[in-house]
Amino acid sequence: xxxxxxxxxxxxxxxxxxxxxxxxxxxxxxxxxxxxxxxxxxxxxxxxxxxxxxxxxxxxxxxxxxxxxxxxxxxxxxxxxxxxxxxxxxxxxxxxxxxxxxxxxxxxxxxxxxxxxxxxxxxxxxxxxxxxxxxxxxxxxxxxxxxxxxxxxxxxxxxxxxxxxxxxxxxxxxxxxxxxxxxxxxxxxxxxxxxxxxxxxxxxxxxxxxxxxxxxxxxxxxxxxxxxxxxxxxxxxxxxxxxxxxxxxxxxxxxxxxxxxxxxxxxxxxxxxxxxxxxxxxxxxxxxxxxxxxxxxxxxxxxxxxxxxxxxxxxxxxxxxxxxxxxxxxxxxxxxxx
Amino acid sequence: xxxxxxxxxxxxxxxxxxxxxxxxxxxxxxxxxxxxxxxxxxxxxxxxxxxxxxxxxxxxxxxxxxxxxxxxxxxxxxxxxxxxxxxxxxxxxxxxxxxxxxxxxxxxxxxxxxxxxxxxxxxxxxxxxxxxxxxxxxxxxxxxxxxxxxxxxxxxxxxxxxxxxxxxxxxxxxxxxxxxxxxxxxxxxxxxxxxxxxxxxxxxxxxxxxxxxxxxxxxxxxxxxxxxxxxxxxxxxxxxxxxxxxxxxxxxxxxxxxxxxxxxxxxxxxxxxxxxxxxxxxxxxxxxxxxxxxxxxxxxxxxxxxxxxxxxxxxxxxxxxxxxxxxxxxxxxxxxxx
DNA sequence: CCCCTAATTGAAAACGTTTAGATTTTTGTC
DNA sequence: GACAAAAATCTAAACGTTTTCAATTAGGGG
Numbered sequence: 154x155x156x157x158x159x160x161x162x163x164x165x166x167x168x169x170x171x172x173x174x175x176x177x178x179x180x181x182x183x184x185x186x187x188x189x190x191x192x193x194x195x196x197x198x199x200x201x202x203x204x205x206x207x208x209x210x211x212x213x214x215x216x217x218x219x220x221x222x223x224x225x226x227x228x229x230x231x232x233x234x235x236x237x238x239x240x241x242x243x244x245x246x247x248x249x250x251x252x253x254x255x256x257x258x259x260x261x262x263x264x265x266x267x268x269x270x271x272x273x274x275x276x277x278x279x280x281x282x283x284x285x286x287x288x289x290x291x292x293x294x295x296x297x298x299x300x301x302x303x304x305x306x307x308x309x310x311x312x313x314x315x316x317x318x319x320x321x322x323x324x325x326x327x328x329x330x331x332x333x334x335x336x337x338x339x340x341x342x343x344x345x346x347x348x349x350x351x352x353x354x355x356x357x358x359x360x361x362x363x364x365x366x367x368x369x370x371x372x373x374x375x376x377x378x379x380x381x382x383x384x385x386x387x388x389x390x391x392x393x394x395x396x397x398x399x400x401x402x403x404x405x406x407x408x409x410x411x412x413x414x415x416x417x418x419x420x421x422x423x424x425x426x427x428x429x430x431x432x433x434x435x436x437x438x439x440x441x442x443x444x445x446x447x448x449x450x451x452x453x454x455x456x457x458x459x460x461x462x463x464x465x466x467x468x469x470x471x472x473x474x475x476x477x478x479x480x481x482x483x484x485x486x487x488x489x490x491x
Numbered sequence: 492x493x494x495x496x497x498x499x500x501x502x503x504x505x506x507x508x509x510x511x512x513x514x515x516x517x518x519x520x521x522x523x524x525x526x527x528x529x530x531x532x533x534x535x536x537x538x539x540x541x542x543x544x545x546x547x548x549x550x551x552x553x554x555x556x557x558x559x560x561x562x563x564x565x566x567x568x569x570x571x572x573x574x575x576x577x578x579x580x581x582x583x584x585x586x587x588x589x590x591x592x593x594x595x596x597x598x599x600x601x602x603x604x605x606x607x608x609x610x611x612x613x614x615x616x617x618x619x620x621x622x623x624x625x626x627x628x629x630x631x632x633x634x635x636x637x638x639x640x641x642x643x644x645x646x647x648x649x650x651x652x653x654x655x656x657x658x659x660x661x662x663x664x665x666x667x668x669x670x671x672x673x674x675x676x677x678x679x680x681x682x683x684x685x686x687x688x689x690x691x692x693x694x695x696x697x698x699x700x701x702x703x704x705x706x707x708x709x710x711x712x713x714x715x716x717x718x719x720x721x722x723x724x725x726x727x728x729x730x731x732x733x734x735x736x737x738x739x740x741x742x743x744x745x746x747x748x749x750x751x752x753x754x755x756x757x758x759x760x761x762x763x764x765x766x767x768x769x770x771x772x773x774x775x776x777x778x779x780x781x782x783x784x785x786x787x788x789x790x791x792x793x794x795x796x797x798x799x800x801x802x803x804x805x806x807x808x809x810x811x812x813x814x815x816x817x818x819x820x821x822x823x824x825x826x827x828x829x
Numbered sequence: 830c831c832c833c834t835a836a837t838t839g840a841a842a843a844c845g846t847t848t849a850g851a852t853t854t855t856t857g858t859c
Numbered sequence: 860g861a862c863a864a865a866a867a868t869c870t871a872a873a874c875g876t877t878t879t880c881a882a883t884t885a886g887g888g889g
Contacts, residue, residue, distance in 0.1 A: 157631070159875055170839045175877060185837065185885095200630060205607040206547040207875035210844045215544075217608075226573050231563045238563070238590060242597075247604060250588045252576060259580075266585060269543040270555075292538060293495070406774065413776065432770040436744065438751065497845055508869045513847060523855095523867065545845035548874045 158199040167195040178203055209271055217247045218459060219267035221260060221277040225252040229429075229448060230278070233300060236452020237276060244460055246273070257281040264289050274459040278302050282345075296462035298455045303345065308471040310458040312451055316346050316428075319444040319478030320353025320398065323426040326442070326480060327396045328361045331489040332424060336369040336394035338383040338404050347375065350400045350428055369394050373404050380407025388415050395489050396424040402431045409437065424486035428478075439484030446478050496537040505533040516541055547609055555585045556797060557605035559598060559615040563590040567786060568616070571638060574790020575614060582798055584611070595619040602627050612797040616640050620683075634800035636793045641683060646809040648796040650789055654684050654766075657782040657816030658691025658736065661764040664780070664818055665734045666699045669827035670762060674707040674732035676721040676742050685713065688738045688766055707732050711742050718745025726753050733827050734762035740769045747775065762824035766816075777822030784816050 160178075164171045169188060176184050177192045184192075195201075209215050220237060222230040234250060241248050249272065253260040257280045267275060268289060274296040279287065284304035290297050297309040304311075320337075327335050337354045340347025351370075358365055371386055373379035380399060384407065387394055399405040405427035412419050419425055420439040427434070427443045434441035454474055462469065498516075502509045507526060514522050515530045522530075533539075547553050558575060560568040572588060579586050587610065591598040595618045605613060606627060612634040617625065622642035628635050635647040642649075658675075665673050675692045678685025689708075696703055709724055711717035718737060722745065725732055737743040743765035750757050757763055758777040765772070765781045772779035792812055800807065 161875080171876080172840080172878080173838060176838090179877085183837065188837080202603065202606050202627075202631075204548075204609070204875055206544045206553070206609055207844090208877075209544040210542075210548060210846090210875080211877040213844085225569045225576070228566055228569075231566075231569045235564050235590065247587070247589070247608075249585070251586070252573065265540065268540050270585075271542070271544055289540075293540075409774070433774050436747070436771050499845080509846080510848075510870080511868060514868090517847085521867065526867080542845055545874090546847075548845080548876090549847040551874085 157204075158201045159204065160201070162199055163192065163195045163201050166199060167192040213271070215271045215273055216245060217249060217270065217272050218456070219263075219270075219272040219275045220248050220250045221263055221267075221275065221279070222250070222252050223255045223278055223280050225250070229301075229446075232448030233452040233455070236449035236454075237456045238452070239449075240453045240456040240460075244456075246456075246460075253280045255280045257286045261286045261289070268293055268295065273463050274298070276300055276455050276459055277304075279304055296459055298459045298462070300451060300455050310462065310471060311473045312455045312458065313473065313475050314446045314451065314478050315475040316349035316478075317353040317356065318475070319428060319446070319480075320350040320400070321357045322353075322478070322480045323398050323428065323444045324354050324357035325361075326482070327398070327424060327426060327486060328357060328363065330396075330424065330486055332396040333363055333489075334366070334369065334392060334394045335363075335396045335398060336371065336387050338371050338373045338380055338397065338399045338408065340373060340375045340400040340404070342372075344375075347400060354398060366392075368392070373400065375401050375403060377403045377407040377410075380404030381411045382407075384408045384411035384417075385415065388417055394423065396426075396486065399425070399427040402427065402429040405429070405431055405441070405443075406433065409433070409441075420485045420487055424489065426480075426486060430481065434483065437485075442483045442485045443481050444478045445481050447476055450476060495542075496539045497542065498539070500537055501530065501533045501539050504537065505530040551609070553609045553611055554583060555587060555608065555610050556794070556801075557601075557608075557610040557613045558586050558588045559601055559605075559613065559617070560588070560590050561593045561616055561618050563588070567639075567784075570786035571616075571790040571793070574787035574792075575794045576790075577787075578791045578794040578798075582794075584794075584798070591618045593618045595624045599624045599627070606631055606633065611801050612636070614638055614793050614797055615642075617642055634797055636797045636800070638789060638793050648800065648809060649811045650793045650796065651811065651813050652784045652789065652816050653813040654687035654816075655691040655694065656813070657766060657784075657818075658688040658738070659695045660691075660816070660818045661736050661766065661782050662692050662695035663699070664820070665736065665762060665764060665824060666695060666701065668734075668762065668824055670734040671701055671827075672704070672707065672730060672732045673701075673734045673736060674709065674725050676709050676711045676718055676735065676737045676746065678711060678713045678738040678742070680710075682713075685738060692736060704730075706730070711738065713739050713741060715741045715745040715748075718742030719749045720745075722746045722749035722755075723753065726755055732761065734764075734824065737763070737765040740765065740767040743767070743769055743779070743781075744771065747771070747779075758823045758825055762827070764818075764824060768819065772821065775823075780821045780823045781819050782816045783819050785814055788814060 160171045160174050164174045174192055177189050238248055251263045260280050276298045278300045279302055282302050282305055284306040291307050299309050299311040339351050342348050368390055371383040373383050399408050417423055430443045430445040434443055498509045498512050502512045511522060512530055515527050576586055589601045598618050614636045616639045620640050620643055622644040629645050637647050637649040662673055677689050680686050706728055709721040711721050737746050755761055768781045768783040772781055
C-alpha cells in the first residue's frame, strides 16, 4: 500500500513468474488466456503501473521525443507543437518541450538533458543556425529534424515553409489585380526568411515583366516599428505604390498603424498583403489578405520525418520539405485599373 | 566508440571504482582532488553522459514535472508555461508539457503516462473540474497544483487569478470616472470565471451605492458572437450605458465589432474595459483599457507551490493563491460628467 | 496410456546507477 | 617509525524491467 507495487508483486499475487507478467504487459502473446486474466486481475487489484525508467534501461527506448523552440511565447510555435503532439500521440510517443529564449547556451543545456533522458529523437528550431553547439546530438547519433530554421553545420531533415513561393503568390495576386507599383517591406536580408521572401517578390515581378523599382523596396527588421517607418517612407514617394507586401507579422502591424495615421485608405487607395496571418487580420476593416503558414502541418510533417528516422536506423538521405504557404484572400486588395 | 560509454568505462579509464565516479558526478565531495581530476578527464575523453533512467531507478526522482493544459493553442497557456519553465530551470527541474484538447479521457491517459515516467509533480489546468478522473494522481500521492481551474474532488494547491477583484477594479475605475450606467457582458454563470467576474461587478456597484440595473446585465457565453449581440442589445436600451465591462477576450472582440458597426464611438460615447488583454487592444484607436492577468507570474507561483510540495513530503495544508489582476489603463475610458 | 511436438511458463542475467558498509590509504602525533 | 583517527576508496547489493534459453505442461495421434 505504501510503496508502489512492481511487477514482482503482480507476479506473486497472480502466482506466476515475472516473465509471464512482462509478456502480458507488453502484449507479446504466448500466454494462456486463463493465466492472462489472472494477471490482469492482479494488476487491477494492486493498481500496478509500469515503471518507464526500468523499462527504458532494458530496451533503450523512451518513446519520447524532445522539442526545442526558441520562444514558446511566439504563437507560431505552440501551433507547430500542436501538430507534432497530435501525430506523436497517434504513434504512442510523448513529447518534451523546452524553450531556449533564443540562447544557444540554454539550447545546449537542454540538449544535454534530453540526451540524459534518452530521447529517441529531437525536433528543433535552433537559436543558432550554424549549429556548432549541436554536436552532442550528432555524436550520439540521435535523429534530428529542423523546423523553420536550417542547421548549417550538419545534415538533418528539414521542414520549412516555402518563403519564396509564399511571397511570389502574394505579389502575383496583386499583379493579377492590375497592380504595377508594388512595394515590399523587407525583412533582414541576412536571415533566410527575410532574404527568401524578397526573392519571391523579385521573381514574381520578373515573371510578369514588371521592372523592379528600387524605391519601392524598403528595408525593415521584422519589428513593428520598422514596418511603421517603411510605410511612411512609401507614402512620401513621388510615385506612390498602389500595393504593399509586408514580409512578416509584426511589420504588418506597424504598417497598419501608419496607414491609419496617414489616413491612407487600406483596400481603396492602397492594397495590402502580409506574410503570416495575424490576429488582427480579421478584425481590421477591411480584413487583411495574408499569406498564412500551415503551422499544424509543419508540426505533423516534422514528426513523421523524425518517426521514420527513428524506425529505420539506417542512413536515409537527408530530406527537405518545403510546405506551400496559403494565400488567404480577404478584403485588403482591390482591382486596380489605371 | 559505438555504444554509449557508461560509468564503468569511466571508472576503468580513470582507474577507480564506479562508486568514486558516482561521487564525482554528483558532487558529493570526499574525493581527493587529484582523483577527481583524473575522473573528470576520463569523462571528457569518453564523452560520457549520465543515464537518467538508471539514476531514476535508484533515486526515485526524475527532476521532472508534468504540465497539463487543455489547449496549447490558447495563448494563455504558453505564457503560463513560460513562467513555469523559467522557475523550473532555476531549480534544475525539467518540464513535460501535454495538451488534452479539453478531453478528460486524453487527460487521464496523459496522467498515466506521466506516472509511468515518474514525474515528481504535476501542474494542471484540468479539462474537467470535477476531477474524478484524477484519482490516479491522488493514489500515487503525487504533488499536484491546479492552475486557473479548481479541482473539486480533491484537495490540491491552487493558483488562480482573482476574478472578483479584477472585475471589481475595472468597474471601480469606471465609477471613479463618474460613470453610473455601467453594463456588464457576462460569461456563463456556471463557470467559475464567468460567475466570479459578475460578482466583482456587483460588489463594486454596491460599495459605491449604485443600484444594480438588471437591464444592463447581459448574458454571454464567452464567445465572440455573444459579445457582438450583447453590445447591440445594450445599444437598443432606452437608458443606454455610458460604459461597458466585458467579461473576457473573445466577447471583447465581438463588442468592438458591434461598436464600430453601430458607430457607437469608443472612448467618447461609451467607455470600455475588458477582462483579459487582447492582441488588438493596443491596435485599436483608442487603445483598450483592460484587466490583464499576470500569466507569467501564475506559472512561477504554480511551480514554486509544486516545488515546496515536492521538497516537504509532509502534509502541508492546502493552499490557494489568488493573484491580483492588473488594470492596464489605456484610452478607452473617459471622464463622465452628467 | 505413452510419446512427440508445440505451447506455456520460469529462472536468471543483464541494463547503468546509487549507496551502505567494509576496507584501504593518508595524515598527524608522539 | 608506529599507531590511531580521519579521509578516501572499493565491494556489492539493490532499483524494476526485458529477454534468452531452459524447463515444464498440454494436446493429440497411435
